[in-house]
Amino acid sequence: MSENIPSRPGRGRRPAAEVRAAVLAAAGRILLRDGMRAVTFDRVATEAGASKTTLYRWWPSPGALAAEAYFARSLRVLEFPDTGDIRADLISQLGAFVRWLKDEGAERPMSELVGAAQMDPELARAWSETYAQPRRELARERLRVAQRQGQLREDADLDIIVDQLWGACYHRLLVLKVPFDESIATRLVDHALYGSSPRTADHPEPAAARRHHG
Numbered sequence: 001m002s003e004n005i006p007s008r009p010g011r012g013r014r015p016a017a018e019v020r021a022a023v024l025a026a027a028g029r030i031l032l033r034d035g036m037r038a039v040t041f042d043r044v045a046t047e048a049g050a051s052k053t054t055l056y057r058w059w060p061s062p063g064a065l066a067a068e069a070y071f072a073r074s075l076r077v078l079e080f081p082d083t084g085d086i087r088a089d090l091i092s093q094l095g096a097f098v099r100w101l102k103d104e105g106a107e108r109p110m111s112e113l114v115g116a117a118q119m120d121p122e123l124a125r126a127w128s129e130t131y132a133q134p135r136r137e138l139a140r141e142r143l144r145v146a147q148r149q150g151q152l153r154e155d156a157d158l159d160i161i162v163d164q165l166w167g168a169c170y171h172r173l174l175v176l177k178v179p180f181d182e183s184i185a186t187r188l189v190d191h192a193l194y195g196s197s198p199r200t201a202d203h204p205e206p207a208a209a210r211r212h213h214g
Contacts, residue, residue, distance in 0.1 A: 023045075071131040093139075094169075
């Protein structure tokens with residue numbers, strides 16, 4: 001099947017992968033700058049120099065395009081460092097996620113996407129498949145490495161750790177609607193890794209946490 005992909009003067013038709021990247025980049029810029037409602041096939045096609053027919057062929061709705069564009073735009077935030085110190089890496093990654101929301105313009109479009117997904121099955125599926133699940137798996141994989149290295153218990157529930165960390169941010173943002181900043185990252189990570197029960201001789205505070213609090 002041939003794609004209706006605009007050509008460039010003197011260079012012929014653009015490869016589909018290049019057009020898709022341009023569309024996602026344009027949609028991401030519009031989403032962060034003007035919000036989800038501004039992401040229309042007409043506007044994105046114009047800004048990306050692509051055919052609107054191509055957009056209709058590749059995405060079932062502008063909302064699905066917006067969800068994938070959000071993921072593409074946030075890829076650098078999704079990357080996990082691996083310094084060999086799971087506490088430090090989680091704090092670094094979670095802090096970057098909060099800055100992405102609060103300082104880099106993602107708070108509004110993310111809230112709009114999650115809200116709209118509750119009433120739009122296509123958007124809900126796109127959000128889950130192109131953002132939420134891939135993000136969750138990246139977190140789980142970093143935690144699995146830490147588990148194999150003995151930095152987490154063998155029976156640690158990695159999904160619960162993910163829920164405790166990123167779920168807390170989403171809860172504050174979408175449900176409680178209370179302010180927070182990247183300083184929350186250290187507190188969330190320490191509670192997820194070390195709990196909130198009193199330290200005893202049998203269960204001393206881990207060395208990393210003692211260094212942080214000392």
